[in-house]
Amino acid sequence: MKKYLICIILSFLTTSIALARSTGCKEGNCENGFGKWVYTDKTTYEGEWVQTQKEGNGTETWPNGYIYKGEFKNSEWSGQGILTFPDGSTYDGEWTNGFMNGEGKFTWSDGKEKIGIWKNGKLQE
Template identity: 80%
Template sequence: MKKYILYTILSFLIATSVSARKTGCEGNCENGFGKWTYTDKTTYEGNWVGTQKQGLGTETWPNGYIYKGEFNKSNWSGKGILTFPDGSTYEGEWANGFMNGKGKFTWSNGKEKIGIWENGKLQE
């Protein structure tokens, strides 16, 4: 049940990030390092290549979600950590914006699930 809730939350985050209107950049958000703030107050601070999030960066939402890690063509891809507002975290591999590969989900109470994830779902 919890993995379906997690999958729903991640889908919402990705959809919200895509639909947020852009407002402006501090630094170089074309080819370099810069911080972009969207109208919904979501921010991305990190590396840019061809106006896309690329390499290391941090995406922060006003509701408390924080993703810190690798991006590829503006998608979470590579290694990264997603922190939830309640303090829960997922640390591991990402592909196309979803948990894909080896990773560890830690709930705020300290309980952990370690395993292989595919498209945001733990494979059991």
């Protein structure tokens, strides 16, 4: 009986660990269409896919509170998008290759704003 109980507990733990680390397409079409992909760290992407690449509009959400809503090209943030930080600050503007590039507005959680041209994630003064 004791061995049977240990086997049940071990199989439950193994199954729980496997499910916690499961990754992949959870809804829709993540090859060519609209789908939701969940990564092992629980980051999710929900949006448009073209040939298994994030392409078009979508939302990427991290467990630590970061959220990006906007355009993707070749699975990178490119085009118009809004990045929301865990503290409530936001950057709303242009993106290229995953970096703030072009016109944009950074708004701190206290409401202060900085508008300008960004290059590789840095405001050009």
